[in-house]
Amino acid sequence: MIAGNRPINYLRISVTDRCNFRCLYCVPSSPFAVIAHKKIASYEEILRITRLACELGITKVRITGGEPFVRKDIFSFLERLCAIESLKDISITTNGALLTRKKIKKLISLGIKRLNLSLDTLDPAKFARITGRDRFQNVKDAIFTAHELGISPVKINTVILRGINDDEIENMTALTLDYPFHIRFIEYMPMGDTAVKKQQQVLTREIKEKIESRFGKLLPVQRTANDGPAKKYQITGAAGIVGFITPISSHFCSECNRLRLTSRGTLRPCLLNNYEKDILNPLRKGASDDELKQIIVDTLTKKPLFHGLTDPSVKGIPISHMTSIGG
Numbered sequence: 001m002i003a004g005n006r007p008i009n010y011l012r013i014s015v016t017d018r019c020n021f022r023c024l025y026c027v028p029s030s031p032f033a034v035i036a037h038k039k040i041a042s043y044e045e046i047l048r049i050t051r052l053a054c055e056l057g058i059t060k061v062r063i064t065g066g067e068p069f070v071r072k073d074i075f076s077f078l079e080r081l082c083a084i085e086s087l088k089d090i091s092i093t094t095n096g097a098l099l100t101r102k103k104i105k106k107l108i109s110l111g112i113k114r115l116n117l118s119l120d121t122l123d124p125a126k127f128a129r130i131t132g133r134d135r136f137q138n139v140k141d142a143i144f145t146a147h148e149l150g151i152s153p154v155k156i157n158t159v160i161l162r163g164i165n166d167d168e169i170e171n172m173t174a175l176t177l178d179y180p181f182h183i184r185f186i187e188y189m190p191m192g193d194t195a196v197k198k199q200q201q202v203l204t205r206e207i208k209e210k211i212e213s214r215f216g217k218l219l220p221v222q223r224t225a226n227d228g229p230a231k232k233y234q235i236t237g238a239a240g241i242v243g244f245i246t247p248i249s250s251h252f253c254s255e256c257n258r259l260r261l262t263s264r265g266t267l268r269p270c271l272l273n274n275y276e277k278d279i280l281n282p283l284r285k286g287a288s289d290d291e292l293k294q295i296i297v298d299t300l301t302k303k304p305l306f307h308g309l310t311d312p313s314v315k316g317i318p319i320s321h322m323t324s325i326g327g
């Protein structure tokens with residue numbers, strides 16, 4: 001599948017809008033409802049859509065949420081997903097709080113070798129303030145256990161916010177000195193009414209300057225197939241990598257190879273654009289495989305050439321929260 005000259009081979013599947021955390025930058029600040037269970041795509045339905053998407057050229061899948069590991073029977077779903085032969089790469093983004101050693105071993109036995117874990121601070125009190133939960137130790141343990149068990153690379157997603165954790169940039173970066181982690185600083189994307197104000201956004205240039213003034217010049221690192229939009233660097237002599245994901249300061253839309261499936265069964269060609277196409281209800285009403293494939297293809301014709309978060313003239317600033325789309 002091609003959308004605006006971009007080959008589309010990557011499907012991000014959000015398996016739930018529910019989460020055991022309440023990250024300041026992600027969940028709405030006002031009371032919000034979760035999606036009714038019957039409106040959430042079943043595993044069977046997700047697998048059917050995924051198989052059809054694979055027939056159209058999808059080879060990579062990332063499972064996300066909400067928090068994927070809060071959904072019941074997630075391992076039985078992952079097992080069936082991993083059995084889809086044409087899928088060459090399956091990875092998961094998780095907050096890590098529920099990832100015990102036993103579960104990480106199970107993931108590895110299924111063939112899942114890449115994990116992105118989210119961690120914004122090395123200070124347990126700050127962690128509780130950001131996530132609303134006192135689970136720092138669980139997440140830290142999950143990160144180090146994943147590393148110990150051979151997950152490679154362990155990628156750590158970090159969102160830096162002014163006045164909250166902008167004093168942690170160096171601490172987080174220092175982890176790469178001794179461990180082969182990829183610490184990826186993601187620019188905060190204002191989506192919906194979170195507790196975070198736009199003025200708290202810290203852009204890559206500032207983060208990079210802070211890192212270089214402490215650790216010296218960051219050396220660019222050759223890109224590999226699984227880098228996605230991260231621009232990668234390394235501190236001289238470090239074991240790990242520092243990555244920057246810059247949706248705001250330098251959008252990467254021209255290279256975007258993604259399609260998203262939300263937990264409520266809509267296809268979304270762009271995270272930062274409100275356009276969505278329902279595929280779940282046609283499926284439930286008996287659509288054929290060919291009809292469902294046509295919905296996938298039609299959705300991609302609406303993939304925008306760039307997003308509107310930095311351009312006020314572009315309509316359609318995302319009103320959905322990350323948890324309801326899938327980050």
Ligand code: SAM
Nearest residue numbers: 026065066067093094095118157188189322327
């Ligand atoms: N719950 C899982 C987790 O936290 O890793 C998966 C879903 S979460 C929505 C996926 C990623 O999106 C996380 O790394 C999180 O830090 C990031 N994220 C959430 N809201 C964001 C925002 N407004 N701007 C930038 N990144 C955000």
Ligand code: SF4
Nearest residue numbers: 019021023026066095
């Ligand atoms: Fe949950 Fe992940 Fe959002 Fe935090 S970033 S609230 S862990 S979905």
